[in-house]
Amino acid sequence: AFAPRVFSGIQPSGGLTLGNYLGAMKRFVDMQEDGGYQTIYCMVDLHAITVWQDPAKLTRATRELCAGFIAAGIDPEKSILFNQSQVPEHTQLGWIFNCVARMGWMKRMTQFKDKAGKNAENASLGLFGYPALMAADILAYHATHVPVGEDQKQHLELTRDIAAKFNHDYSVDFFPLTEPVIEGAATRVMSLRDGSRKMSKSDPSDMSRINMTDDADAIASKIRKARTDPEPLPGDAKGLEGRAEARNLVNIYAALSDQSVDQVMAEFGGQPFSVFKPRLADLAVDKLSPISAEMARLMEDPAQIDAILHRGSERAREIAAPVLKRTYEIVGM
């Protein structure tokens, strides 16, 4: 009954990593090009401020993220590309969902525990509640599919729980049970320094990640120095089990080259890292340099970026406003 519609977002919290690109952006482009969905992509600035953001940097990071989307292949005509804070329906629906979600559900969110760390009492209320706002981001568009990395799986389950409880409590079939789309070789890109942690823009070590804006030398040197074990690559994909760092590099190669892990292993199985790493570095530079060059070009005209985001927010509101209006009616307001 619900038209196929994709929603996803990325926080403008400064810097984009290869993890964001392979786990999210590149797949957003695939779903845009698929043709079977309406695609809606958002810079989620209201999520970014759940932890302190310098105001001038937030403004810049939002524009840079928008430039990143476009440089990676999001077409603001084909997709709706906008900034969360410009569409007030997100926070309005978010409040309704604050009243649907249960404290016990929120307390189980592992990302809150990770991000709040040991001093959870001092975390913002927004950081604790953000998965309910995320549910509103998605459900304000009746989105049926959300492409994300594996780290967002639990939040997507919460979105479904909120939709189901709302539908049940008000005896309606109004919100869809949105499907997470967690697919491909790079649903969880790991740190280049530690195969047990995800690659993240908040990791203190810059050597742990490839940034979308890294130049060719930086990319090559980070891959050359990436931690690996001393053995050559195994003969096949099965042999990557228990070798997190090796598997991560193979996954990255597969995702960047649009191949399966088996195809990559058919080419590189048995090869030493001294052969594989330079090939991976060349591939990464090949794929990322045009994107970062285009980002830099787009950033020269911030007014143009702002105009794109403004137009996107108008198109987003055309969908979200009637959904909010109907939600209020269902609730009795």
Ligand code: ADP
């Ligand atoms: P971050 O986690 O870097 O702070 P966001 O929370 O804004 O970034 O996440 C944006 C998108 O990027 C989400 O869909 C998330 O799942 C994806 N993502 C982030 N890091 C990785 C990673 N290391 N591997 C795969 N996907 C990732």
Ligand code: NA
């Ligand atoms: Na994340």
